[in-house]
Amino acid sequence: MILLGFDVEEFDMPLEYGKNLPFDEQLAVSTQGTNTILEILSKADIKATFFCTAxxxxxxxxVIKKIVDAGHELASHGYYHSDFKVEHLLQSKLKLEEVSGAEVSGFRMARMMPVDEKEIQKAGYTYNSSINPTFIPGRYNNFSKPRSWFFDEGVLQIPASVSPLIRWPLFWLTFHNLPMSVIKWMAAAAHRKDGYLNLYFHPWEFTDLNQPEKYGFPGYVAKNSGEAFVKRITDFIAWAKSKGYAFGRTDEFARGVINNK
Structure with missing residues (x-):
């Protein structure tokens, strides 16, 4: 199974590069990308998970209503994208459930940063997908973490997928910069090893990021964004279907693991 996850947030990444983007424009960029993702998923007739900030x-x-009405899972990405307090775990869950009318059982920490699993459990989440089990310079070193699902403090951990052995991350930047043939080869190897893939992206990747004066992004972030990224993800989905891989919501995958443990 392939779990596609999209982190829907206020697009505040330009602030990391010294740019000032008004809040309404942050929302507009994320909304444009989310609508594009919903179109891609609808055409492919597959379901996914949207990790949203409250x-x-x-x-x-x-937009939240469109996500839920289309049959996709709504999960928590915290209350704010660039501000975290422990109490936000429960607050974001409750607010998302209030806005959507849907149950929220999953969590992903912004920027895949560490989070206390005891607090995740206390907030009532079934699963946590906040680990990228690799090394990202300046961010984290998770080589000591399991590369496939495991339990911690009673919470199912579903790390992002990495290739076997060298643990090359199969995350959003990889999909921007490596040839699709290499990505598919690594994805197939990881799927054989683990029996599933857990891939994560952001709505703003599906918009044109090659605007250095506005966003300040380096080339490896802006490369293959916008329409080029739409084509890449559409192509990947078609390839995965041709291989016989199924797609599903992360909560459904989590229930299957928990019920069979």
Whole structure:
């Protein structure tokens, strides 16, 4: 099975590069990308998981309704994208459930940063997908973490997928920069090893990021964004279907693991 996850947030990444993007424009970029993703998933007739910040959901309840009405899973990405307090774990869950009317059982920490699993469990989440089990310079070193699902403090951990052996991350930047033939080869190897793939992206990747004066992004972030990224993800989905891989919501995958443990 392939689990596609999309982190829907206020697009505040330009602030990391010294650019000032008004909040309404942050929301507009993420909304444009989310609508594009929904179109891709609808055409492919597959379901996915949208990890949303409560801040985005409160400001864009219509988009949250579209996600849920289309049969996709809504999960928590915290309350704000660039501010975290322990109490946000429960607060974001409750707010997302209030806005959507749907149960929220999954969590992903912004920027895949560490989070206390005891607090995740206390907030009522069934699973946590906040680990990228590799080394990202300046971010984290998770080589000591398991590369496939495991339990911690009673919470199912579903790490992002990495290739076997060398643990090359199969995350969003890889999909921007490596040839698709290499990505498919690594994805197939990881699927054989683990029996599933857990891939994560962001709506803003599906918009044109090659605007250095506006966003300040380096080339490896802006490369193959916008329409080029739409083509890459569409091509990957078609390839995966041709291989016989199924797609599903992360909560459904989690229930299957928990019920069979």
């Amino acid at each position: 801040n985005y959901a409160v400001n864009k309840p219509d």
